[in-house]
Amino acid sequence: MNSDVLQSDHSYDSVKEYYGKVVQKTSDLKTEACCSTQKIPHHLAEVLPLINAEIKDKYYGCGSPIPMCLENLKVLDLGCGTGRDCYVMSKLVGERGFVHGIDMTENQISVAKKHVEAQAKVFGYSVPNVKFIFDYIENIPEYFERESLDVVTSNCVINLTEDKEAILRSVYQILKFGGEMYFSDVYTDRRVPKEMSEDPVLRGECLGGALYQRDFERIAGKVGFSDPRIVSKRTIDVSNKEIQNLVGNIKFYSITYRLWKLEDLEDGCEDYGHIAVYNGQIPGSPLRFELDAGHVFDKNKSENVCGNTAIMLCQTRFKKHFEVSGSFKEHLGKFEAHTNIERHSQSELGNPPCC
Numbered sequence: 072m073n074s075d076v077l078q079s080d081h082s083y084d085s086v087k088e089y090y091g092k093v094v095q096k097t098s099d100l101k102t103e104a105c106c107s108t109q110k111i112p113h114h115l116a117e118v119l120p121l122i123n124a125e126i127k128d129k130y131y132g133c134g135s136p137i138p139m140c141l142e143n144l145k146v147l148d149l150g151c152g153t154g155r156d157c158y159v160m161s162k163l164v165g166e167r168g169f170v171h172g173i174d175m176t177e178n179q180i181s182v183a184k185k186h187v188e189a190q191a192k193v194f195g196y197s198v199p200n201v202k203f204i205f206d207y208i209e210n211i212p213e214y215f216e217r218e219s220l221d222v223v224t225s226n227c228v229i230n231l232t233e234d235k236e237a238i239l240r241s242v243y244q245i246l247k248f249g250g251e252m253y254f255s256d257v258y259t260d261r262r263v264p265k266e267m268s269e270d271p272v273l274r275g276e277c278l279g280g281a282l283y284q285r286d287f288e289r290i291a292g293k294v295g296f297s298d299p300r301i302v303s304k305r306t307i308d309v310s311n312k313e314i315q316n317l318v319g320n321i322k323f324y325s326i327t328y329r330l331w332k333l334e335d336l337e338d339g340c341e342d343y344g345h346i347a348v349y350n351g352q353i354p355g356s357p358l359r360f361e362l363d364a365g366h367v368f369d370k371n372k373s374e375n376v377c378g379n380t381a382i383m384l385c386q387t388r389f390k391k392h393f394e395v396s397g398s399f400k401e402h403l404g405k406f407e408a409h410t411n412i413e414r415h416s417q418s419e420l421g422n423p424p425c426c
């Protein structure tokens with residue numbers, strides 16, 4: 072899809088209007104859907120004070136889609152808005168890494184662009200390591216070569232797009248093998264009826280276009296992101312009466328997913344007898360490392376892991392931090408023994424880890 076097609080059919084005009092004009096700051100939103108209430112992780116909390124207030128005042132994210140271990144990586148943020156997450160990652164990737172942000176709303180991305188030089192100075196960089204692109208996410212294959220990026224992030228954006236499957240397919244294309252899409256978005260416990268999904272306020276508030284969680288996981292698997300992993304999940308409190316009346320019994324969740332581009336992942340967790348030990352060397356995680364909500368590794372403690380988790384630890388940037396033993400020679404059945412399941416109830420996570 073190219074921008075001319077998108078611009079001529081006006082499919083995104085109401086979203087641009089919403090983020091460019093209707094809402095001017097985070098507190099203008101009617102619900103907490105596009106406004107994260109989560110505690111900010113330690114590795115981000117240290118960086119946020121270094122970011123200009125104008126960038127943070129128009130932050131409309133719903134989660135914390137910034138993974139650990141970003142140093143020297145090439146990252147792209149989809150629907151970057153005024154660039155809060157891009158600037159946080161600019162600091163985390165360091166001067167030898169690079170961050171791109173793309174957004175279609177001029178009023179948003181112009182704020183992001185305005186601060187490129189000044190933020191580089193604040194971080195002590197001689198040359199900025201951030202670039203912002205004013206365009207549609209649908210056009211990312213025009214900007215990025217196949218297998219050229221390490222990480223793709225996004226914060227409360229994919230729900231606003233028309234063809235989610237096409238976007239995930241493009242992301243899969245431009246990621247390197249061993250790379251990941253790590254992103255927060257809004258999901259539902261059932262499919263949203265068409266008339267509701269077209270309501271401009273519900274759409275703008277990131278509710279109308281939200282995908283049913285199981286449909287999302289099906290789409291992710293279809294384009295190649297097997298075994299999507301939930302990093303965190305929280306229920307969105309829709310307290311605004313007008314919006315409550317419109318959405319009825321539909322439940323909304325903010326979920327952060329980790330989708331790996333790895334060749335040999337199976338669609339679920341199978342047991343081959345692998346064991347993984349974390350060495351405690353990931354910056355900011357000296358005692359334990361959380362791969363996702365179902366897989367938390369204490370330093371120097373052996374954990375039984377399924378074949379997929381073994382691959383996620385051995386064929387990604389985390390490999391230098393784990394010793395993984397085992398092979399795929401003998402299949403031992405479905406992986407049952409998940410070590411950390413008690414940390415999150417299955418009903419809250421939706422899909423239990425390793426099932």
Ligand SMILES: C[S@@+](CC[C@H](N)C(=O)[O-])C[C@H]1O[C@@H](n2cnc3c(N)ncnc32)[C@H](O)[C@@H]1O
Pocket residue numbers: 083086087090105129130131132133149150151152153154155156173174175176179206207208209225226227228231232233277
């Ligand atoms: C809820 S805001 C989130 C902004 C930003 N990620 C943040 O955390 O502040 C959604 C953003 O996605 C952008 N967006 C939605 N659909 C888009 C598309 N198809 N292409 C480019 N940007 C899009 C909007 O312009 C808006 O800035």
